Amino acid sequence: MPGTGERRLRSEEPPDTGPANAPDQRPDTGERHRLTALQGLSALSLDAMASVAYGPESIVLVLAAAGAYGLGFTLPVTVAIATLLAVLVASYRQVIAAFPDGGGSYAVAKRHLGRRTSLVAAASLVLDYVLNVAVSITAGVAALTSAFPALYGQRVWLCLAVLALVTTVNLRGVVDSAKAFLVPTALFVGSILVMIVVGLFRDAPVSTASAAGHVSALGEGATAVGALLLLKAFAAGCSALTGVEAVANAVPSFRAPAARRAQRTEVALGALLGVMLVGLSVLIGRFHLQPVEGVTVLAQLADASFGHNLAFYVLQFATMVLLALAANTSFGGLPVLMSLLARDNYLPHVFALKADRQVHRHGVLTLAAVSAALLVFSGGNTNTLVPLFAIGVFVGFTICQVGMVRHWYEQRPTGWQAKAALNGLGALLTGVSAVVVTATKLTEGSWLIVLALPLLVLAFEKVHRAYGEIGERLELGRIPQAPQRARSLVIVPVSSLSRLTCQALTAARSLGDDVLAVTVTHPAPDDRAASEALRRDWTLWNPGVELAEVMSATRSLGRPLSAYVQKLAESHPDAQITVLIPETEPAHVWQRLLQNQRGSVVAHAIRRDTTAVICRLRFRITAGLR
Numbered sequence: 001m002p003g004t005g006e007r008r009l010r011s012e013e014p015p016d017t018g019p020a021n022a023p024d025q026r027p028d029t030g031e032r033h034r035l036t037a038l039q040g041l042s043a044l045s046l047d048a049m050a051s052v053a054y055g056p057e058s059i060v061l062v063l064a065a066a067g068a069y070g071l072g073f074t075l076p077v078t079v080a081i082a083t084l085l086a087v088l089v090a091s092y093r094q095v096i097a098a099f100p101d102g103g104g105s106y107a108v109a110k111r112h113l114g115r116r117t118s119l120v121a122a123a124s125l126v127l128d129y130v131l132n133v134a135v136s137i138t139a140g141v142a143a144l145t146s147a148f149p150a151l152y153g154q155r156v157w158l159c160l161a162v163l164a165l166v167t168t169v170n171l172r173g174v175v176d177s178a179k180a181f182l183v184p185t186a187l188f189v190g191s192i193l194v195m196i197v198v199g200l201f202r203d204a205p206v207s208t209a210s211a212a213g214h215v216s217a218l219g220e221g222a223t224a225v226g227a228l229l230l231l232k233a234f235a236a237g238c239s240a241l242t243g244v245e246a247v248a249n250a251v252p253s254f255r256a257p258a259a260r261r262a263q264r265t266e267v268a269l270g271a272l273l274g275v276m277l278v279g280l281s282v283l284i285g286r287f288h289l290q291p292v293e294g295v296t297v298l299a300q301l302a303d304a305s306f307g308h309n310l311a312f313y314v315l316q317f318a319t320m321v322l323l324a325l326a327a328n329t330s331f332g333g334l335p336v337l338m339s340l341l342a343r344d345n346y347l348p349h350v351f352a353l354k355a356d357r358q359v360h361r362h363g364v365l366t367l368a369a370v371s372a373a374l375l376v377f378s379g380g381n382t383n384t385l386v387p388l389f390a391i392g393v394f395v396g397f398t399i400c401q402v403g404m405v406r407h408w409y410e411q412r413p414t415g416w417q418a419k420a421a422l423n424g425l426g427a428l429l430t431g432v433s434a435v436v437v438t439a440t441k442l443t444e445g446s447w448l449i450v451l452a453l454p455l456l457v458l459a460f461e462k463v464h465r466a467y468g469e470i471g472e473r474l475e476l477g478r479i480p481q482a483p484q485r486a487r488s489l490v491i492v493p494v495s496s497l498s499r500l501t502c503q504a505l506t507a508a509r510s511l512g513d514d515v516l517a518v519t520v521t522h523p524a525p526d527d528r529a530a531s532e533a534l535r536r537d538w539t540l541w542n543p544g545v546e547l548a549e550v551m552s553a554t555r556s557l558g559r560p561l562s563a564y565v566q567k568l569a570e571s572h573p574d575a576q577i578t579v580l581i582p583e584t585e586p587a588h589v590w591q592r593l594l595q596n597q598r599g600s601v602v603a604h605a606i607r608r609d610t611t612a613v614i615c616r617l618r619f620r621i622t623a624g625l626r
Contacts, residue, residue, distance in 0.1 A: 082277055106340065111407075112406040132243070494534075
């Protein structure tokens with residue numbers, strides 16, 4: 001939104017360099033700062049890719065309560081999750097085509113399910129994205145401190161260092177982040193796929209050294225597995241699906257044709273994730289793996305397939321790096337979502353602004369700040385954050401699926417019944433998962449998310465009402481009355497005579513019908529002497545502008561001036577009063593420390609206490625101190 005009447009005048013403008021688009025130059029459309037399909041895979045899929053490190057393990061840990069018999073259901077549960085993944089990928093592929101401006105479940109709900117439901121979807125995505133940053137970084141640092149226990153006491157600082165790295169890379173643009181994270185992504189995916197292929201040719205584990213000496217987490221033997229346990233395992237394993245929606249949320253970040261490239265990325269993400277999840281589950285059953293305390297399931301699989309050698313450590317290192325960098329998915333998706341919310345007046349408009357590299361800088365920095373607070377609050381402990389994770393994304397999944405059912409019903413293209421049935425199945429599965437995950441984790445902290453969702457929705461609505469009131473006062477969307485010329489009175493605060501004073505009065509006389517110079521005086525003897533000297537010099541100079549004195553008993557500068565301006569406004573109700581504040585702009589940045597900041601003090605007081613227009617005249621000092 002425009003400012004509150006403040007303008008900035010500069011006494012020295014840069015020379016005209018000719019037309020903006022010279023004949024030999026093409027206008028910069030920002031395409032070079034957008035993603036290809038491959039770059040999108042590395043920039044927006046890190047969260048989903050990294051989830052294979054803890055998704056299968058989540059299933060195994062739940063089924064382990066039923067003993068070895070329960071572990072036999074690992075593959076069926078994983079296949080069910082892979083089926084849901086296929087449904088989600090197919091659905092989000094359609095979402096990308098139908099909503100090429102991004103926004104995912106928020107955009108779908110906004111069009112088909114109403115404003116309040118869309119805000120619930122947006123709030124769930126915001127919470128999930130923020131938690132994903134904290135969970136990913138703490139998990140990556142946990143892998144590092146497991147390898148190097150001496151670093152455990154510094155885990156919070158390590159988390160903040162990783163966050164600073166990811167934030168810095170993303171401030172340079174989504175393309176730079178994609179290029180930076182392409183190698184770690186390729187190394188991780190390649191290592192997992194090679195491990196699966198090698199493991200399929202093994203008849204027995206090559207090594208069990210990683211699990212040796214660790215306590216088994218396997219429960220006592222059972223001869224039956226209840227439906228509730230299977231549902232809980234399914235819901236736990238669905239944590240591997242977090243990040244599937246990120247591509248649909250960030251469609252505008254892709255190069256043209258953006259929708260087609262985003263669809264390719266979504267399909268590639270789903271295919272790779274599905275193959276890895278099912279492949280790892282097959283290996284778990286093939287090697288009859290049992291969960292043990294202190295060693296991840298992925299580490300045991302690497303040990304069984306490769307042996308305890310260099311390949312084992314390469315996979316562990318790649319896992320550690322990718323887990324830490326999986327936060328990049330949030331930095332790619334959340335700023336775009338926040339920009340859409342800002343355009344709809346549910347967040348401050350500053351989040352809709354883009355920097356030179358097509359970066360939503362304010363969204364990136366806000367995400368980093370909130371994530372840093374979470375990291376400090378949790379003490380860098382993953383277990384503190386995990387119970388809060390993945391609930392929001394299931395809510396978003398469900399809302400998106402229901403919205404797409406409504407979309408097909410309203411549009412009714414060829415084959416819409418099958419598409420609607422597919423989305424309906426997805427809504428049912430993700431809805432059940434959301435309920436199960438929330439219920440099973442309620443005592444572990446998920447109640448915080450249940451409480452945070454409506455609070456965030458209320459915050460969105462409060463911002464929206466505020467913008468509505470502002471728009472009503474500004475009469476946005478209406479044709480205003482014809483502008484009328486009013487008598488103009490320009491007030492120039494002065495404290496001494498200089499070239500800056502001359503520049504200010506010259507500018508003031510060109511702006512207004514009447515010009516009045518004002519100086520603030522104090523009763524102290526030395527201050528009084530300076531005021532008398534200024535009055536004497538003013539008379540000798542005789543600029544044709546009256547100099548008024550305003551007394552201040554407390555040596556305050558802003559309040560006496562604002563009170564004087566307010567009195568003038570009351571005595572001249574038909575005049576447009578402008579306060580022109582002269583300031584110097586040093587030639588070097590460090591010289592700004594030498595300024596007394598009087599201009600800022602005066603501008604703040606005038607803006608706070610009056611309705612006067614503020615002009616700040618900047619006098620550039622081009623040749624000065626070194």
